[in-house]
Amino acid sequence: MEPVKIGLLGLGTVGGGTVTVLTRNAAEIARRAGRAIQIAHAAARAYDPARISGLGDIGRISDDAAAVVADPEIDIVIELIGGYSPALELVLAAIDNGKHVVTANKALIATHGNEIFAAARRRGVMVAFEAAVAGGVPIIKALREGLAANHIEWIAGIINGTGNFILTEMRDKGRDFGEVLAEAQARGYAEADPTFDVEGIDAAHKLTILGSLAFGIPLQFEKTFTEGISRIQAQDVAWAGELGYRIKHLGITRRTPAGIEMRVHPTLIPHRRLIANVDGVMNAVLVKGDAVGPTLYYGAGAGALPTASAVVADVVDVVRALTTDPTNRVPHLAFQPDELSDTPVLPMEAVETAYYLRITALDRPGVMARIAGILGEQGISIEAINQKEPAAGDTHVPLIMLTHRVREANMNEALDRIQALEAVAGEIVRIRMEGLDG
């Protein structure tokens, strides 16, 4: 049988890794797919031949991405350019030309996925995006297929390798934020714009996709609450540690009677949870299903070969399904497209979590009582309070508090009032806290 012909857009970190894996494992992949797979045409504006093995097996390399998506010989287009434009136009053109698409582009799927999937359905082609979430970890396959029997209750994931790498190095080695970020960029983990990593936007793209797959709702990136790690301080990492917690940058989505939570933020989690011990560039996604209970998926969330592993697995899936009736394929968002639900995504003010608070206050009688009183008036129950030593010559002391679960709106109101107290100095630090105990 003729090889399946691939058009490859982009020869950067993941594009190069994809060429390497397809070439190195060609025979094994063909045994699985039932057909040989050949990159007929790759388009890239620039690439480093020294970093990519297997370039010699590519039929043609040019800088003409439009020619790749229009090439009648090509069956599957792999989009590894990243970003919104021209990736969106090229993907839609490929679909329009009847080609299946494999992409690692989480920004594109999270923000334009509804439109892309609708176009693919009209044309009867597949769009596969395993590499868009958690790199090499097959979490999309697990949610769409392996857990299809379950009501998913919640998901909590470390889904940005760069952020996890930075938090881990800061905690373990006391390294400087900027220095660790530069290392992540040099290793090819970070996004082209690294603020996407440290401000949580990349994780929010991925969480948006996970939330849709878990609960069968349309992609709604704009409703995902996003807070990054750039304001995490070494003292909070240390104090969380003393209390038995680790700070991780989590993407959390949960089904509640009122709606669906979609939130990315730094989170204190008990250090004894497996996921609290996921360090460095590794990713992990904890999924709680009603039948299966908690399940954990772990692996490399970024980097050339791990991400290529997911890209090539998608190519194999598409090749296996080339001759199937489009209505019998696994739906893009796990649920049949006419079965997607309009369950609302909750605003952050309506979300309930527990909190870690650090309040810098004058060390004088009545201050703690005043703060505790305001929390009490908002229905906030205190789980623990710890007063730390003041810095030399300072009359203010850090008060560390852990609270029970409360609506974010109540906490906002309480913190506004506490912040306004004359005895409180500096900005109150608030980090959300989750038990992740099912």
Ligand code: HSE
């Ligand atoms: N910048 C991303 C990360 C790459 O650090 O996880 C994979 O999406």
